[in-house]
Amino acid sequence: MATLYALLGLLFAAFAIFAVIDRSNRKRFGNAAFWSLMALSLLGGSHIGDLANGLIVLGLAGLAGFGALGRGTPPTTSDAEREGFSARLGNRVFLPALVIPVTALIGTVVWNYTPLGQSGLIEAKRETYVFLCLGAILAVLVIWAWLRPPAAAPLQEGSRLIEAIGWAAVLPQMLAALGAVFASVGVGAIVGETARAAIPDGSIFLTVLVFALGMALFTMIMGNAFAAFPVMAAGIGVPLLIRDYGGDPAVIGAIGMLAGFCGTLMTPMAANFNLVPAALLELRDRNAVVKAQVATALPLLGVNILLIYFLAYR
Incomplete structure (x- = not known):
């Protein structure tokens, strides 16, 4: 699981970098700070202690609550290019997305019902998460091989989507943690x-x-x-x-x-x-x-x- 957290942390770090260089966003530094805190939590959360993690949560809440996040127009595919892909590929454009659940399903079944699961390479009861992330990576590789987008396109599109969602992207994790706090008190x-x-x-x-x-x-x-x-x-x-x-x-x-x-x-x-x-x-x-x-x-x-x-x- 530590590897998965590191992978996600690096992804959020990339989002922070893209936010900084997006001059079309008047609040780019607020976005960069928000995603940097997320990256820090995922990359070093188990090493920096409860107090530091609590301060990170307060920082995230403060940035979101005081309206420090904004939305720019980062460089990515144009509407005309997307319409062109849609017209040329039709529903086939969704095929790479199916790689993710298929990989998670097959990987989990194989891991649990073959001797491969006894290898100890994956933490117990965490195999679905691992294969879900592996499926996402495989889906990106399929897109690269099939559509030949620019190398940075997945990160650019991810950055565009995460900025469209904004602080709400981390709300499920925050609220799940709140439930645990309620239960503990x-x-x-x-x-x-x-x-x-x-x-x-x-x-x-x-x-x-x-x-x-x-x-x-x-x-x-x-x-x-x-x-x-x-x-x-x-x-x-x-x-x-x-x-x-x-x-x-x-x-x-x-x-x-x-x-x-x-x-x-x-x-x-x-x-x-x-x-x-x-x-x-x-x-x-x-x-x-x-x-x-x-x-x-x-x-x-x-x-x-x-x-x-x-x-x-x-």
């Missing part, structure tokens, strides 16, 4: 005590209902189901649904996350999913994506509640 225990006081003893369905609704609501507040899960699992999922009522942990965990993702569909806090697309598509209503998804999210949440109840307690 006992928020889950408070939720559990409240649930025990409000739900009649032995009412499995009401407990499932509170768990699933809590997953959705906490996700809407924190913007990420991974941040909500430690709180709801510690407060209701593990002590009540699994230990007290004997529910299937796999069903409760997996479908509980899906219930949380229903909350993701309904909140602007999930900025990378709901606000970024609206910005990239230049929609007049920044919440248009959220509004369009509510009609899907609510029935799906209801289905997930029923699935947990009927599958976890067969």
